[in-house]
Amino acid sequence: MPELPEVERGRRLAESAAAGRRIERVECAADAIVYAGASPAEWEALRGRRVLAACRWGKQLWFDLDAPPHPLFHFGMSGGFRAPGDNPLKLASGPVHRPEEWPPRYWKVRLHFEDGGELVMTDARRLGRLLLRAAPREEPPVSRLGFDPLLALPSPRRFAELLGARSVVIKSLLLDQGFAAGVGNWIADEILYQAGIDPRRRARDLDDREAKRLRTVLRRVVEKAVSVDAESRRYPKGWLFHRRWGKRAESKTARGDAIRHIEIGGRTTAWVPAVQR
């Protein structure tokens, strides 16, 4: 469930399925990669703990428990939370989840609660990670993150300063989690499109007007996506999101402008030359 809106959706699911409940049993899948940070034996420490809250910064998601260690989740490219009876999101690059199947395919950890409820993390591609932290906010990876656009968007002035300090290409800067935590490939392309900025421009070359516009659009896109619970079919019709996939040469925006696909910083970048300068 990779970018900020999808992770926030996961946080909300966790809030309703786990917050206030005591963990009765922890089941770990046999997966040395996803458990590279902390072994299943260490996860046993969660048994008997109560979940106080589900927290998020950028794409990192963790639980505040009544005692450490606190579990910290990263969904990678294809991870997410599931609860019995939920309706799973379909990701552009994710597996097909069958709602009726339980436990879901690719489950990595199952948290069983005292009331019989359950919360599961799934991850088909195994690029996600499960960590345990004494103080999640104070330690890496969370401590290394930049601002969260939903929780702590910098002032227009500060945002422009941050851009002015970097010579890197703007698309790459937006993907840097130490700059804007939670922005991923489609959000970066979406906001550059909506702000009318060529993704190949250098960050420090944007003027104050462009910086201001980019910041406003970043907030607008993230707030909108979160407000519809990351269900992409509810994103506004005009968004590039709906038309950026597939790398077809004939791709066009809702307005009829041609969409080009190039590579920037190793990531596919969809952009609209007629609109982005």
Add this chain to the structure above:
DNA sequence: CTCAGTGTTCAGTG
């Protein structure tokens, strides 16, 4: 069979 894909990290270069 091949390859792209909502991500991160690390090694190496300049």
Add this chain to the structure above:
DNA sequence: TCACTGAACACTGA
């Protein structure tokens, strides 16, 4: 330190 590249990780679905 910064900017950038390439590779690695891993696996599904088109």
